Amino acid sequence: MAREKYKTLTEQMFYILICLQQECCGIDIMEKVQSVTEKRVTIGPGTLYALLADFVKQGFIKETAVEGRKRSYIITPEGQQILDNEYRRLKTLVVDYEKTEKQ
């Protein structure tokens, strides 16, 4: 059921997983997403907190360190697979678009 739900990812989900290919904490993720997307995509603290908690529950990411209230996470192989699937899906969309454009 959970896999079904993550068949397609929202922009926020996608970027959080991208950032977590390297170990980082919540606040780092917010900053990283803004810089990667040049402020096109922003992740609100509420959304980030909810998604991190959900990803941990689903086993897509895991907690690596806790310093006070600062928690660091990293992506798991399962999470990486979800991210790769999404990447392939987006790539297919792009290829399809380009095919129709050429015609």
Place this chain on the structure above:
Amino acid sequence: MKEKEKLIRNILVQYNCLGDLGRSFEEMAANGWMLEEISGRTKFIFRKCNPKKIYFSVNIFPEGSEYDTHPSEANLEYNEFCKNAGWDFVCSSGPIHVFVSENADAEIIDTDPVTELKSINRLMRPQMILNAVMAAFGITTIAYNLTINMYAFLMHFVVFMGVFIWGLAIILFAFKTSGYLLWYRRAKKAASEGEKLPEGKKTSFRTNMILLSLMFLVMSVLFIWAGKKFESQECFYMIPIFSAIFLVFFVSRKFLQFSEKKKIGRDGLKVITWVVLPVLTVVLINILIISLVINGVDDTDRKTDLISDTTVFAAENSDISRFEQKKWKFGSFILNQYNYTLSEYTDNKLSAEWNCQVYETRNSSAYRRIISDVKNGKIRIFGILFDFNRSVVPEGISHDGTEVYECKNVNDVGNYYEYLIYDSDTILRCGCKSELSQEQFDVICRDIVMR
């Protein structure tokens, strides 16, 4: 005159109307009232301040529960995330957290409508399930009273009102559930398109209170009217019983506010106050109503002396005339129950008593149902099945044209004999602490059953 420093507003928080709530706090702050704390579930306390233009964000803590009393480490972590985005924590109540910012461009706390909807739905689901369970229970109660327990429904105003109240409750549950489901459909569509979630329909605390008070008033008036009309004291007793429900909710709310203020108790206390206490109240009230309906309250003077086997009852010794006035004037729909107390006096002192109920109806379907049951030695009163078939047919007593069933109950007080007497179109159920003799049986058949 001293200027008011504190302002209390009762607000009904709806998880799908949090945007409106934030805007109302902004208006209050612009008028010089800053939100300070939320006490209990609905009491919002504002403190006098200089009018200022500030921005509020009211959000659902994703891991929060309705029963959270004190902030946990997870809450503090969440608040820290928000602080980093420019939002200062103001106060919280259960899963609701209120943040404030002086910066109009502060990052929105919930940027993903899909996640936001999930948080709302997670909190609303138990409420919807509870509504569905209560509605199912109500529908079963109504169906039961309109079919199997129809006699009780037609006979007793309290049971009749019970069905009426359940009917109202089901409409309310259906209204609330369908309102949420319709909103959920719109919100899901908006979320899938990446749009902001729409605001739900707001119900004010005052409207809820007015509706509740109005319902209570109508019920009280109906019970007083029925109590006077049918000389049924049970109806009068229903008013303090229903008042008790409101009192329990009021006291539990005050208790919760007190415990939060004094920081006593843990989250479990909230579960006790919000779930255990109301459920216990409803169960106790139901037991009280059922026992009141079954036992009645007219028999306070009943004596427990045993009567001798030779006691003869005559109609003139009874208070039939008083009970004749209790005929219900609801046309052919309502089943009439005439209560007869046949008493014997020795030296001006009540020494013995028979209690009889005669059932009559002009409603053909109710009539057919009762007769078919009685022919099988059964009668169902207020949901209780009296199975006379399981008892023995009494020996030595008979009367032309009547069928009689006897049931002997043995309890701590002693033996209690119940009789079901059926004669073409009259049904009589009576009970006494001694066995019916032929002489007594003749009097009952002549004076009551065949009168």
